[in-house]
Every structure is written in C-alpha cells, then in structure tokens.
Amino acid sequence: MREILRQMGRSGMILAGFAMVSVLVVAATYHGTRERITRAQQQALAMQLDTLVPPARYDNQPTADTLQLRDAAFGSDSEGTVYRARKAGQPVALLTTIVAADGYAGPIQLLVAVNADGRLAGVRVLSHKETPGLGDAIDIERSNWISHFDGRSLDDPAEAQWKVKKDGGVFDQFTGATITPRAVVKAVHRFLEYERDHRAALYAAEKTR
Template identity: 50%
Template structure:
C-alpha cells in the first residue's frame, strides 16, 4: 500500500510538472513570437533591399507580391512568393523566394532577383542547414561566392557553364563541399528558366490574393 501511495504521488507530481512545463513553453512562445516575426521581417527586408536598393523602385515590394507554383523549377510543391519592384508603374525586378531542395544538409532557401530583361540583379541565401565552415560559404556574410551570380542570365554563361567547375562549369566550388554550391547553381538557373517562361504573368497586376500556377 505504501508503495502504491508513493507511486500515485509521483504520478501526480510528474503530471503537474508536465502541465506547468507545457504552460510555460506556450507562454514563452506567445511572448517571443512577435519579436521573432519582427526580426524575420527585418532580415527579409534587409535582404530584399540588398538586391533591389530602395532608390531603384517606388513601390512597396513587400506588399506587391504574387504566389506561384512550379515544383520542378522552383524546388517545392508549395506556393512561392515573388516580390515585384516597379518604377512609375513599370516592372523593374522580380525577386523569387525559391528552394534548392538538394543541399548537403537539406533545403536551401534563396532569394533570386531577376531584372525585367532577364539579367540577375543578385542572389541571397536566407535559410540553410549546411555544414559550418564548409557549405555555409554560400552566406554573403562569410564569402563573396554568392555575389558571383550578379550580371548573369539564362544565356550567360552558356548552358554548360551553369555548373560548378568540378562538373565542367564556370562556378567555383568550395574546398571539401561541392554538393552545396552545385545545388545553389542549379536552383538559380531553374529560377531563371521559370522567369523566362512566365515573365509577363509574374508582373501582371493582382490583388495579392491569387495563387498563380505554372
């Protein structure tokens, strides 16, 4: 009987700790969620402005967006956000938030900025899980590698050049890490292909509630 009593008390205590712990986690999440969201939005805006400086457009690119889908070229079956820059109502640049699905440690989220004429304004990595010291050289803060895409286009370089040098292409790989840059190069070229096929659709005026499908 004494043993059963102790077991019952232990069970009650454990249950109480679980309830308190769950409540504490929920409370912390509720308190920190707005700050986390604000930080993520600030980081996104910083990346967007690094690709399209505010002086090159006069619209709010965080509001002028469209959702598109193309699992093959955009790297995910989920809707992809496209941010659209305009000047005096005319299209300037589209920034596609695409996925490189085949990174060494999983998905790599990219912002691919493409000028209206099809030339790359630049590329930024906004989220990844690549190996520190190797694959994380795709970060703009860690190396200049990601800046090598600026000025490129679907035909510059030629199709065979859209590979890392190890595969006979024009893009550098990292020492000890070829999979990561290979995945990014492929994703950027796929984004350019998608843009070339859907440019007019991407800049079509919308009420931001539609989900355009490729």
C-alpha cells in the same frame, strides 16, 4: 453537507473565473505579440529585399505587390511568394525565395532577385545546414562566392556552362564540398528558366475591381 457543497460550488466558480481571466490574458497577449512579430517579419523581409534591389530603383511597395505561386521551380511543395518591384508602373525586378533541395546537409533556402531584363540582381542564402568550414562558404558572411551570380543571365554563361567547374561549368566549387555549390547553381538556373518562360505573367499588374 449542504455547507460543504456550497463551499465547493463557490470554489468551483472562483476557479472558473480565474481560468476565464487567464484565457483572456493569454489571448490578448498572443494577439499583441502576433502583430509585433508580423511587423518585425515584414521589416526584416523588406531589409533583405533592399540588399539586392536598392529602394532607389523602385517607387512601389514590393511586399504589397505580390503573387502566390506553386511550381517546381521554387524547389518546394509549398507556395512561393513573388515580390514585384516597379518604378512609375514599369517592371524593375522581382524577388522570391527558392529552395535548393539537394544540398549536402539538407535544403538550402535562397533569396533570388531577377531584373526585368532577365539578369540576376543577386542571390543570398537565407538558411542552410551545410558543413561549417566547407559548404557554408555559400553564405555571404563566409565568402563572396554567392556574389558571382550578380549580373548573370541564361545567356551569360551559356546554358551548358551553368554548372560548377568540376562539371564543365564556370562556377567555382569548394575544396571538399562540391555538392553544396552544385545544388545552388542548379536551383538558381532553374528559377531563371521559369522567370524567362513566365515573365509577362509574373509582372502583370494586379487586377482592379
């Protein structure tokens, strides 16, 4: 009986040892993988930012010059990250992700870049679930519709025309899919208003200790 108990004890210790080693291996793998994933995400983000604000326009690191903000202008209950591009310390542009929550098939995530003069450097769709062949024309790979925001501002067009043409505005809608472009136009206009009203705070330099 004692021998059986001793064998059970040894088996238990061996199993515990294997379990501990497995936990350590998993932890080490997770830690290494997490760092690689984070680096890959940062690189992908930098590439996305550069598509709208070319690196030649700034000399800082926008992904390190950020603000965390929460406002309805971002179209989400979660905090939004604002990336600031500067040259010789002067504001060049800011970039952030916003959500057009009222897309036809659900929320549409957008990357928006606004120059320091309030004009749009550009808009790109990051993710959506809109209907293929209809609403997905908001994607730059599908059509150039999204590029029509380039250079626009709150004064161009006038506020009453920040709508799709069906609603009396200047932006094209898609045949059989008006809801999708309407949601994007509304979200971009909303953020431009926020940028105008908070420009000084958005570009304020980080406080040094």
